[in-house]
Amino acid sequence: MTLIASPAQPASKSNLVGLLWTFRERLAAKPHQLDTDFERLLSEPDYRNDLFDRARAMEDPGIQNLAHRLARTEMPDSLLADARQQGLLPKAFQPVLARPWRRLLLALLAFALVATGVYSQWERLLETLTGTVVVATDIDTDTRWRADRTYRLDSDVFVHNDAVLRIAPGTVIKGRPGSSLVIARGSQLVAEGTRSAPIVFTSAQPVGQRERGDWGGVVLLGDDRTNEAFARVEGVDVRDIRGHFGGQERNGSCGSLRFVRIEYAGYEAFVDNELNGLTVAGCGPQTTLEYLQIHKALDDGIEFFGGSANVRHLLITGARDDSLDWDLGWNGKVQFLIAQQHPNVGDRAFEGDNSPERDNARPRSEPQISNITLVGTAPDHTAMVLRSGTAGQFSRILLSGYGNNPIDLRDPLTESLVRQEALRFTHLAIDGESAATSPWRPETGDGDNDAGFAEPDYFNPISQVIPGLLGNQASNPVAPDFRPRQPTGSSTDWPDNDPFWDRTATYAGAVNPAATTPWYLGWTDFSEH
Secondary structure, eight states: OOSSOOOOOOOOHHHHHHHHHHHHHHHHTSTTOOOOOHHHHHHOHHHHHHHHHHHHTSSOHHHHHHHHHHHTSOOOTTHHHHHHHTTOSOGGGSOOSOHHHHHHHHHHHHHHHHHHTOGGGHHHHHHHHHSEEEEOSOBOSOEEEOTTSEEEEOSEEEEOTTOEEEEOTTOEEEEOTTOEEEEOTTOEEEEEOOSSSOEEEEESSOTTSOOTTSBOOEEEEOOBOOSSTTEEOTTSOTTOGGGEEOOSBSSOOOEEEEEEEEESBOOEEETTEEOOSEEEESOOTTOEEEEEEEESOSSOSEEEESSOOOEEEEEEEOOSSOSEEEESSOOOEEEEEEEEOOTTOOOEEEEEOSOSSOTTOSSOOOOEEEEEEEEOOSTTOEEEEEETTOOEEEEEEEEESOOSOSEEEEOTTHHHHHHTTSEEEEEEEEEGGGSOSSOOOOOOGGGOOSTTOOHHHHHGGGEEEETTSSOGGGGOSSSOOOOOSSOOOOOOOOSOOOTTSOTTOOSSSSSOTTOSSOTTTTTOOOOOO
């Protein structure tokens, strides 16, 4: 894991049309806008490439990023024909008159709207008629979003200037291609839903057509400590100071997210950089993250860069890369986490690093994580890869669906960190239906990636293999059940005395085996599209 993510997958035709429309709208919104014809943008490569070149010379980082991404995307010569054939082109753009007559008609309509004072308030008109509030500009004053409106992100929207964005329970926020919500340092997002009225960040595509990467996701940036100077978030232009995070604050907050779903996020926002479903960078311990579902993210489900934000009751389903990722000195706490990896996608449930440049960078990444259920569904899935000098305390772990070596301690510092108990595991319960008698294989030759540290010798004494621990329903992507079928043992060994911990949860895994109503029911959604 580095600050530069892997290249994005080719855009679908639906996403490509949406990205071009967003590009056209953002150009039109500038004070000295470029004259753009959407049909020519779809169908004429020379016209399109000329607009990309001119947009990349503009001072707006968002337009530059979008133009740069589109210029790198392979497009058919006539995307217009493909869009019409598949019904992807909005009805407003279907040609009903020859071009000269259409231009005259549009000119007359524009004149009429200007004369009546409506043209300059088209967003307000759209809100009145459809209940949709278009959000295409940054937020620099305290703002409230109401549940009786749907909010549509049409661009990268920054909340900055110490502003607080408050979102009411039950509010739905839809992201269009090329959009994201970024909370800059000093500002806060307060999105507190309820079990019966969760707050939902999702794709603006119609239900049934939603895919990973339809929009960018949510980014929280704070001024807590990191082990990298001048840290900046993935996906935001290095020249934009609002994308920087980190500092010396020890008790800060990026806001509060409770009963929140974030779906189909993670587009490539900048060259070779993808946003995650939720990015938490430099956020302090007063940040509240509880009852969150990150569903079908294009990159990681959630990634922590430094800081010491904590999270409880976290469900990550179907991330294309890692479910939980951390780097740059993250020191937060996690309790009750479920990561379900989907077939044919996904890499690792956990990927942990200290620093990609310096294994001994300070502060060292050292999260404290308890009561986790990790479910793999493919032979190449790995439960955890810990490397680059990360430490951590891991307890009450339930693993299912992984083969040999489900936890790979991949660092020359492993032996030293384990000896100092800076890296420590206790209480592992492993589903015996998907693990060998000993689920740990020795690493030899070129496979030795931790300077000779023997995972079998370390993990076998603290692992309990339990046949039939989780049923097949745990790997069901649309109707999962993560409750263990039998007791998973008990441990009362806690990382520290912080009141953050629910000390009644002595069992392994994120769900009480005796629970009749698991904590993830009633506010989550597992839709395929």
